[in-house]
Amino acid sequence: MTSLTGKILKAPDESRKSFLEIADLSHSFAGNGRDRRILNHVSFSIARGELVCLIGQSGCGKSTILNIIAGFLRPTSGHCLLEGKSVIGPGPDRCVVFQEDALFPWLTVRENIAFGLKSGSLSLKGHFEEVDRFLELVDLQGYGDYLPREISGGMKQRVALARVLIRSPQLLLMDEPFGALDAQIRENIQELLIKLWQKGSQTILFVTHDVQEAIALADRVLLLEHDSRQIREELVIPLDRPRDRGSEMFQAYCRQLRQGL
Amino acid sequence: MKGRDTLLALLIPAVILTIWYVVSETGIIPVYLLPHPGTIFHSGALYIFGTPGQGPYAGRFLNDFIASLGRVLLGFSIAAALGIPLGIMSGRVALVNRLVSTTINGLRAVPGICWLPLAMIWFGIGIKTTVFLVAMAAFFPIYLNTLTGARLIGPIYFQAGAMLGVSRFRSIFAILIPMAMPNIIAGLRLGMGISWAYLVLGELTGVPNGLGAVIMDARMLGQIDIIVVGILLIALIGRMCDRLLFFAMRLCFKSAKRLT
Ligand SMILES: Nc1ncnc2c1ncn2[C@@H]1O[C@H](COP(=O)(O)OP(=O)(O)OP(=O)(O)O)[C@@H](O)[C@H]1O
Numbered sequence: 001m002t003s004l005t006g007k008i009l010k011a012p013d014e015s016r017k018s019f020l021e022i023a024d025l026s027h028s029f030a031g032n033g034r035d036r037r038i039l040n041h042v043s044f045s046i047a048r049g050e051l052v053c054l055i056g057q058s059g060c061g062k063s064t065i066l067n068i069i070a071g072f073l074r075p076t077s078g079h080c081l082l083e084g085k086s087v088i089g090p091g092p093d094r095c096v097v098f099q100e101d102a103l104f105p106w107l108t109v110r111e112n113i114a115f116g117l118k119s120g121s122l123s124l125k126g127h128f129e130e131v132d133r134f135l136e137l138v139d140l141q142g143y144g145d146y147l148p149r150e151i152s153g154g155m156k157q158r159v160a161l162a163r164v165l166i167r168s169p170q171l172l173l174m175d176e177p178f179g180a181l182d183a184q185i186r187e188n189i190q191e192l193l194i195k196l197w198q199k200g201s202q203t204i205l206f207v208t209h210d211v212q213e214a215i216a217l218a219d220r221v222l223l224l225e226h227d228s229r230q231i232r233e234e235l236v237i238p239l240d241r242p243r244d245r246g247s248e249m250f251q252a253y254c255r256q257l258r259q260g261l
Numbered sequence: 262m263k264g265r266d267t268l269l270a271l272l273i274p275a276v277i278l279t280i281w282y283v284v285s286e287t288g289i290i291p292v293y294l295l296p297h298p299g300t301i302f303h304s305g306a307l308y309i310f311g312t313p314g315q316g317p318y319a320g321r322f323l324n325d326f327i328a329s330l331g332r333v334l335l336g337f338s339i340a341a342a343l344g345i346p347l348g349i350m351s352g353r354v355a356l357v358n359r360l361v362s363t364t365i366n367g368l369r370a371v372p373g374i375c376w377l378p379l380a381m382i383w384f385g386i387g388i389k390t391t392v393f394l395v396a397m398a399a400f401f402p403i404y405l406n407t408l409t410g411a412r413l414i415g416p417i418y419f420q421a422g423a424m425l426g427v428s429r430f431r432s433i434f435a436i437l438i439p440m441a442m443p444n445i446i447a448g449l450r451l452g453m454g455i456s457w458a459y460l461v462l463g464e465l466t467g468v469p470n471g472l473g474a475v476i477m478d479a480r481m482l483g484q485i486d487i488i489v490v491g492i493l494l495i496a497l498i499g500r501m502c503d504r505l506l507f508f509a510m511r512l513c514f515k516s517a518k519r520l521t
């Protein structure tokens with residue numbers, strides 16, 4: 001165990017050139033006549049191409065951080081810099097896979113994936129082929145003409161993934177995307193995500209409250225603490241991929257992270 | 262399945278017709294109160310298919326129908342053209358809602374029939390009064406349902422749109438209207454139904470043609486069979502307008518087809 005603690009870094013590595021830089025971020029929601037502080041001087045940074053997991057208890061502000069980075073929410077104070085530029089709204093360089101189902105219910109799977117391409121809609125031959133390519137990528141060939149209500153939860157999240165991947169955003173924000181899925185399907189999709197990530201050049205910030213999921217996916221895990229409302233711990237996971245969930249090391253990392261929670 | 266549904270829908274009308282036939286045949290209800298179904302059928306056929314010389318109402322149907330339909334469509338279109346945009350704005354922009362909701366709800370509390378005397382003074386007797394009444398009455402269900410539909414859309418869909426590169430203006434058409442479509446259609450159908458009711462009210466005031474005018478005219482002449490014919494025709498046409506509206510919406514909008 002003690003050999004592992006060496007991997008914990010109290011402060012972000014300054015030498016790493018930061019792609020996403022969160023500095024001193026605070027956020028309060030107004031409610032019941034007084035402000036409730038949800039984030040309290042949160043700072044961290046992510047390098048290009050990294051897959052970082054943000055873990056924390058329910059209600060500790062994970063989605064809030066993601067919403068700020070996505071540009072849906074203006075923080076009360078602090079900065080969110082993407083490649084040195086301040087985030088002031090949604091942009092084509094960032095995409096979110098939401099915690100809830102956010103597919104457009106009146107569009108088929110194929111139309112949902114093509115939605116982000118727009119400008120010319122599905123009628124263009126090139127678009128059609130590209131959409132099919134992404135359908136295949138998330139293993140949904142044959143489901144292109146289904147409506148969201150006609151497919152399962154796991155399939156919906158894969159569509160949500162394809163719909164953002166097709167825009168090839170530099171930063172992918174994923175908010176407990178697989179939270180509602182059963183263990184087996186969840187592992188399959190996690191593997192799929194890793195494969196896609198290894199192929200592409202995306203940077204991923206992945207929110208979860210599942211320790212196993214964090215250890216299975218991440219280069220680095222950030223732990224957002226509920227009480228202090230700050231990033232409390234940072235755990236680097238140097239394990240090779242694909243990771244063996246049964247291995248001694250994997251379990252050791254899980255234990256360590258669980259202690260932090 | 263489809264055939265059985267149709268049969269089921271026709272069951273109640275068939276029962277009513279049978280009872281009606283029996284009470285007329287046996288004289289339980291005298292024919293000067295409710296004419297025999299055979300008489301109705303005959304008068305109706307004459308009204309619809311007859312040629313002018315054959316009787317006072319013979320062959321007038323097409324003219325009346327076109328006149329009434331025109332008034333309904335005009336009033337309904339005005340109501341939709343005002344109700345949908347206003348409903349969307351009230352549903353999404355709190356400031357607009359605060360600005361107009363008191364006024365609109367106040368107006369809504371006034372029974373539509375109260376507008377009749379005023380409308381007659383403003384517009385005289387004729388098409389304008391009728392169109393005004395129809396538009397006034399159809400506006401509220403369209404407005405209120407659109408408002409509800411627009412308000413209920415979760416912010417996540419607009420966020421998803423924004424991240425997928427949809428501008429705020431375009432999201433009205435790309436996201437808001439499709440998402441609110443089931444409610445918009447519900448409002449339009451209610452509005453269409455009420456349009457026919459107010460059409461008759463507007464036409465009772467002495468316009469020369471139209472289905473409501475025929476009913477009023479027939480009452481003065483004591484032609485009760487024509488009154489019943491008029492009622493039945495309005496029921497039938499109203500029902501057909503509703504189906505057509507629904508069908509047209511589903512034909513024109515993907516969201517209508519897939520969400521309703
Ligand atoms: N729009 C809002 N208005 C007021 N309070 C909010 C709002 N959104 C979130 N909160 C509050 O902020 C806190 C953090 O919410 P957030 O959704 O970020 O949590 P989370 O870490 O994503 O939780 P979960 O794991 O359950 O998704 C919660 O206590 C919630 O009540």
Ligand SMILES: [Mg+2]
Pocket residue numbers: 062063064099175176
């Ligand atoms: Mg959340």
